[in-house]
Structures are given as structure tokens and as C-alpha cells.
Amino acid sequence: MIAAILIILSITALIGLILGYASIKLKTDGDPIIDRIDKILPQTQCGQCGYPGCKPYATAIANGEADINQCPPGGDDGVHKLADLLGVEYKPLNAEHGETKPKSIAIIDESTCIGCTLCIQACPVDAIIGAAKQMHTIVEKECTGCELCLPPCPVDCIDMVEIPETTDNWKWKYPIHSIKQQN
Amino acid sequence: MELTDKIFKFFGGIKPNGHKAISTINPIKRLPIPKKLIIPVRQHVGKVPNIKVSVGDKVLKGQILAEPIANISAATHSSSSGTVVAIESNKIPHPSGLPDICIAIETDGKDEWIKRNRIDPSNLSSEALYEKMKSSGIVGLGGATFPTHIKLNSNKIKTLIVNAAECEPYITCDDMAMQEKTKEFIEGIQITMDILKIPHAIIGIEDNKPKAIEKLKTVLNKSKNISIKVVPTVYPSGDEKRLIYLMLGLKISKEKRPVDFGIQVFNVATLISIGRFFYHSEPVISRIVTVTGALKRPNNYEALIGTPIQELIKDAGGKSDQEIIMGGPMMGFKLPHTDVSVTKAMNCLLAITDEMKSKDTFEMPCIRCTKCVEVCPAQLQPQELYWHAKSKQFEKLTEDYKLFDCIECGCCSYVCPSNIPLVQYYRYAKSEIRDQLKSSEVADIARERNEFRLYRLEREKKERAERNAQRRAQTSDSDKKKLIEEKKAAIAEAMKRIEEKEK
Numbered sequence: 032m033i034a035a036i037l038i039i040l041s042i043t044a045l046i047g048l049i050l051g052y053a054s055i056k057l058k059t060d061g062d063p064i065i066d067r068i069d070k071i072l073p074q075t076q077c078g079q080c081g082y083p084g085c086k087p088y089a090t091a092i093a094n095g096e097a098d099i100n101q102c103p104p105g106g107d108d109g110v111h112k113l114a115d116l117l118g119v120e121y122k123p124l125n126a127e128h129g130e131t132k133p134k135s136i137a138i139i140d141e142s143t144c145i146g147c148t149l150c151i152q153a154c155p156v157d158a159i160i161g162a163a164k165q166m167h168t169i170v171e172k173e174c175t176g177c178e179l180c181l182p183p184c185p186v187d188c189i190d191m192v193e194i195p196e197t198t199d200n201w202k203w204k205y206p207i208h209s210i211k212q213q214n
Numbered sequence: 215m216e217l218t219d220k221i222f223k224f225f226g227g228i229k230p231n232g233h234k235a236i237s238t239i240n241p242i243k244r245l246p247i248p249k250k251l252i253i254p255v256r257q258h259v260g261k262v263p264n265i266k267v268s269v270g271d272k273v274l275k276g277q278i279l280a281e282p283i284a285n286i287s288a289a290t291h292s293s294s295s296g297t298v299v300a301i302e303s304n305k306i307p308h309p310s311g312l313p314d315i316c317i318a319i320e321t322d323g324k325d326e327w328i329k330r331n332r333i334d335p336s337n338l339s340s341e342a343l344y345e346k347m348k349s350s351g352i353v354g355l356g357g358a359t360f361p362t363h364i365k366l367n368s369n370k371i372k373t374l375i376v377n378a379a380e381c382e383p384y385i386t387c388d389d390m391a392m393q394e395k396t397k398e399f400i401e402g403i404q405i406t407m408d409i410l411k412i413p414h415a416i417i418g419i420e421d422n423k424p425k426a427i428e429k430l431k432t433v434l435n436k437s438k439n440i441s442i443k444v445v446p447t448v449y450p451s452g453d454e455k456r457l458i459y460l461m462l463g464l465k466i467s468k469e470k471r472p473v474d475f476g477i478q479v480f481n482v483a484t485l486i487s488i489g490r491f492f493y494h495s496e497p498v499i500s501r502i503v504t505v506t507g508a509l510k511r512p513n514n515y516e517a518l519i520g521t522p523i524q525e526l527i528k529d530a531g532g533k534s535d536q537e538i539i540m541g542g543p544m545m546g547f548k549l550p551h552t553d554v555s556v557t558k559a560m561n562c563l564l565a566i567t568d569e570m571k572s573k574d575t576f577e578m579p580c581i582r583c584t585k586c587v588e589v590c591p592a593q594l595q596p597q598e599l600y601w602h603a604k605s606k607q608f609e610k611l612t613e614d615y616k617l618f619d620c621i622e623c624g625c626c627s628y629v630c631p632s633n634i635p636l637v638q639y640y641r642y643a644k645s646e647i648r649d650q651l652k653s654s655e656v657a658d659i660a661r662e663r664n665e666f667r668l669y670r671l672e673r674e675k676k677e678r679a680e681r682n683a684q685r686r687a688q689t690s691d692s693d694k695k696k697l698i699e700e701k702k703a704a705i706a707e708a709m710k711r712i713e714e715k716e717k
Contacts, residue, residue, distance in 0.1 A: 074657035074664065075660070076664050086664075086665075196312060198306070198312050198314055201310040201645075203638070
């Protein structure tokens with residue numbers, strides 16, 4: 032009887048110790064699910080979802096505050112991936128948040144730019160270079176095409192230019208074969 | 215590596231009808247210089263070279279039109295003498311049908327060369343040799359068009375393998391080149407051996423080219439340095455890794471390249487170009503193209519780069535509206551436009567035959583017969599690759615089914631009783647996966663930059679607060695009083711001015 036109690040006690044004490052140790056040693060910083068959602072989001076940082084960036088939107092999805100169909104740049108594929116990750120039903124993109132556009136980048140018409148720095152402050156990825164009263168320019172490589180620089184520009188000198196299809200970024204298409212009856 | 219007579223048969227492969235005889239009846243033909251040459255600036259894998267000429271310039275044969283800007287890049291030369299009449303976007307032979315920058319040259323018919331000197335590689339330092347090779351415009355002429363100077367810039371090579379298998383049906387350009395340009399071919403091998411500082415080279419050739427084999431054997435009679443190994447005709451024996459296995463019994467996994475085992479593989483046409491470059495200082499301005507298929511007079515042509523392909527097709531007895539495949543029937547692609555010009559990658563122009571058309575028209579469901587598994591030389595599960603590519607489950611494709619081990623040889627499509635264009639599904643899946651990888655890299659950079667920006671804003675806010683606090687702390691109480699009184703006085707003065715104005 033006593034032996035049994037002792038054995039059970041010692042087992043529970045041991046397991047308790049292991050669990051306690053693990054909770055300290057293997058503690059993860061941040062919520063892994065937020066990072067996994069964030070990984071799927073396109074990082075455009077455009078705010079079309081109603082949150083001030085991809086990470087805040089990911090946090091909102093993880094907390095159940097936001098739906099998975101609010102990211103137009105992520106497109107239908109993105110919604111599918113989020114649905115797969117979270118184990119929820121797929122739903123089409125919510126049109127309220129805008130529609131998926133072809134990937135574009137912002138181009139500043141440098142002759143019209145007055146150097147007001149407003150776009151620099153708006154850019155979520157610091158992709159615009161310039162100083163007060165100096166012409167600004169966009170680092171094409173870093174531009175996510177979020178369009179956040181468009182509204183603040185007082186002289187409308189920023190245009191969104193679609194990235195053209197070239198032999199470099201061209202992709203093989205999904206094979207479509209007409210099912211023809213043999214004569 | 216010890217060379218044995220043994221042939222190591224690789225797994226899978228097929229034995230399609232070669233259709234090679236039709237284009238080997240007549241010798242290699244040369245056409246008169248075309249009136250206009252359209253030369254695409256980039257005809258290789260890698261960076262677009264820098265254009266060195268402008269519209270109106272007179273150019274000579276062999277003159278550099280565009281210079282490589284990076285290591286993985288190659289030069290482009292003028293194939294004849296004449297005047298540059300346009301530098302603009304033009305149709306190129308590419309599966310997308312998208313245009314690219316081309317240089318149009320109106321030829322003057324004189325075919326006048328630039329000054330040429332024989333280059334002796336033994337007098338050059340390895341750096342000078344590398345730079346020299348970079349300006350030669352030589353790329354893998356088997357069709358892969360990888361810049362050759364990179365492949366030659368290695369001191370770890372012990373074995374040179376000459377890929378003369380030419381396993382694709384219909385294509386005979388290497389066969390004919392070996393028969394007619396035997397001397398140049400051997401010179402090319404010699405000089406490549408000198409550059410790589412290796413004593414031995416092995417020519418791997420399929421047994422369906424008896425004439426070429428005989429010719430090579432007579433020429434190489436006394437040579438101990440260059441040996442010939444005849445391999446059985448099984449498609450795709452011309453695949454680099456398959457050929458190495460056939461000849462040496464060495465299996466090279468997906469992650470490794472032949473270079474890691476001290477082996478470098480060159481195609482016949484590439485070696486001839488290397489020889490020509492060093493002996494005659496001739497850059498790549500022409501290549502041998504097999505023009506075959508549903509034509510009246512199939513033949514091999516030594517065509518200047520930039521020659522409109524219609525001139526070749528017309529000479530071979532074809533019509534201008536014929537559908538043309540660039541490359542062979544197994545790995546080639548249908549040209550979206552047939553008004554393009556000859557490029558370095560163009561080893562074959564194949565006019566589509568009725569037999570091919572009938573196979574192309576209908577696709578039936580996969581019945582899981584696994585015939586494709588039996589022939590896949592990469593030992594993959596083509597039917598699984600197909601299912602997952604069709605349903606766009608890309609993660610499974612790369613992780614479980616090793617899609618990127620696929621060499622796109624087309625054996626699976628060839629044997630498929632349901633006529634499924636399997637390779638097209640794999641190409642689609644591969645380019646989607648590559649695109650996703652690229653986008654996720656771009657997204658990672660954007661995320662990092664956004665996070666840094668948020669951190670920077672936070673830091674600036676903190677610094678500002680700190681500065682203000684410091685200023686506040688530095689000013690003593692009496693100073694503060696003085697400041698406040700000064701401000702009060704200023705306000706009082708302003709009020710006074712307003713009152714005076716109102717009066």
C-alpha cells in the first residue's frame with residue numbers, strides 16, 4: 032500500500048519536474064500560428080485588409096477577429112492556403128477589400144515631383160529615396176506595389192506600372208487540351 | 215577514371231523510331247547570306263549582354279554586338295558584314311512567344327571579317343583565357359546554352375566526356391558535323407583538353423551513327439588521348455548523367471554535378487566552336503541546324519546566326535505556314551511564331567508530321583497503368599507527379615515525389631496510352647514552384663524591411679522623447695523661470711500690438 036503510494040507520488044513528481052523544465056526551456060517567443068499565417072501573407076503591407084500591415088492582420092486572424100478572405104494581393108491561392116492551415120472552409124475573396132490586381136510597382140514621374148517627402152513617410156518598406164525639396168525615386172526592387180504612396184502625393188506624380196511579362200518571368204501555362212472526338 | 219569496355223545500362227528509357235536517315239542523305243548545306251539578319255541579343259542562359267553598337271553602325275563579320283556584363287552571360291557577334299538597321303524588340307524562338315531585344319543587320323554581301331589572329335591557349339594566363347573565352351560567345355550548343363567559359367574555368371577536371379550521343383529522334387546535326395568536320399572536331403577536343411590540362415577524353419556515341427564512328431576511328435587511329443565508347447541507342451542516353459552512367463558506371467545524384475566528380479561534359483557542336491575560336495579566332499556566328507520532318511528535302515544546314523528560319527524551311531521544300539518544333543520531338547517545343555531567326559540553341563527545326571498531330575489532339579484520363587514508371591530514367595513516379603501537378607499540390611511534388619529530379623525527357627509522355635502531355639504538367643508545376651519560391655523570397659525581404667521600419671519609427675520616437683527629457687533635465691529652475699517670464703513678456707507684447715491695431 033505505502034509502496035504503491037510512494038511509487039505513484041514519485042512518478043507524478045518526476046513528470047511534474049519534466050513538464051516544469053520543459054515549460055521554461057522550450058518556451059517559444061510569440062505565437063507560432065501568427066508567424067505561420069504571416070508567412071502565407073504576401074507582405075505587401077498595403078492595409079487593404081483593414082489592418083495596418085500583414086503582421087497585424089495575421090494576429091487578427093489568429094485571434095479570430097478577422098476573416099481569411101480579406102487579402103486581395105494574396106489572391107485566391109492565399110485564401111486556399113490560409114484555409115488549409117487553419118482547417119476552415121474556403122471562401123471567396125471579400126470584394127469589400129478590393130480585388131486582386133496584376134503585380135505592379137510604383138514609378139515616380141521625377142520631373143513633376145516637388146520633393147515633399149509625404150510618400151517617403153507613407154511607404155511601409157522604406158522603398159522610396161529622397162529628401163525635402165529633392166527629387167524622390169523608388170527602389171524598384173523593394174517596392175511591394177501597395178499603392179500607399181499614391182494618396183498622400185499632392186501633385187499626383189506617382190503611377191502604378193504593371194510588371195510586364197518577359198522571357199525571364201514567363202511561366203509555363205497549365206496544359207489545356209481540347210477533348211476532341213477522333214474522326 | 216579507368217575506362218572499361220563495359221556498358222552500364224541505366225534504368226528506363228525508350229527506343230523510339232529514330233527518323234534520322236532522312237536528313238543524312240545529303241551533305242551539310244550552306245545558303246547564300248541572307249539580306250537581313252535578326253540576331254537576338256541574348257541567346258544564352260544568364261544576364262542580357264550590353265549592346266555595343268548603335269543603329270547606322272557598319273559592322274564586320276565576327277564583330278562583337280553585345281558584351282557580357284556578368285560571369286553568367288555571353289557575347290553576341292555579327293554573323294556577316296553590313297549595317298545595323300534596327301535595335302528593337304522582335305520575335306524570338308522561345309516557348310512563350312514573347313519578344314526580346316534583337317539587332318537587325320542588313321548585310322552587304324561582302325562577308326568581310328574583322329582582323330583575326332590564332333589564339334594559343336598555352337601562352338595565356340588562366341585569367342586572360344577566361345576573359346578571352348567570355349568574349350567568344352560560345353555556349354552549350356546542344357540546346358542548353360549555358361556559357362562555356364564557366365565550364366572551362368576549373369582545375370578539378372580529370373575526365374572530358376564528349377557528348378556525341380545525339381539520342382533525340384530526327385536530329386542529326388552532330389552526326390553530320392562529326393562526319394564532315396572531323397578535323398575541326400578533334401582539334402576542338404584537343405584544345406579543350408589543353409585548357410583543362412587533362413590528358414584524356416572519351417567520346418560517347420550512340421551505335422546508330424556507324425559512318426561517324428568509322429570516320430572518327432580512322433582519324434583517331436594513333437591517338438591514345440582520345441578514345442571512343444560506342445553506347446547502345448536508348449533514349450535519353452544523351453542526358454549528361456545518363457551518359458556518364460552508361461560510360462563509366464558512375465551514378466550522380468540530383469544534388470551533385472558531374473564537376474564534383476572531376477567530369478566535364480561537352481557537346482559536339484560546342485567543341486567544334488571551341489576549336490574554331492582558338493584556331494581561327496572565329497566566335498559563334500553560325501551553327502548546324504537539322505531541318506527535317508514533314509518536308510520534301512530534309513537536310514542539315516550550316517546557318518548563320520540570325521538567318522530567318524523560313525529561308526531554311528523553304529530550301530528544304532517546306533511551306534511557310536507549316537507548324538515547326540524547335541529541338542527534337544521529345545524535348546523540343548512548338549514555335550509560337552515561325553518568322554523567327556536561327557539562334558545558338560537551335561539544333562533542329564522539325565516540321566510537325568501528321569503522325570505527331572494525331573497524337574497531340576486528345577487526352578484521356580490516367581488509368582494508372584504505370585507504364586511511365588517503367589521508362590522514367592530518373593526513377594520517379596510520373597503518374598503521381600501528374601496527379602499532384604494537375605491538382606496543384608506543389609508541396610507534395612517537391613518533397614515526396616522529387617519533381618525537380620525530372621529531366622523532362624518525355625519518355626513518360628511517349629509511352630502514355632492515354633496521350634497525356636505529362637511533361638507539360640511538370641513544366642507548369644516547376645515554373646509555378648519556382649515563381650512561388652521567388653515571391654516568398656521577395657516577401658521575406660518586404661517583411662524584414664517593414665519590421666525594420668517599425669523598429670526605426672519606434673526608435674526615433676524614443677530618441678525624441680529622450681532628447682526632450684534631457685533638455686528639460688538640463689535647464690535649472692531659475693532658467694526655467696526666466697524662460698517662462700520671457701515667453702510671458704513676448705505674449706504680452708503681442709497682445710499689446712493687437713490692441714494698438716484695433717484702436
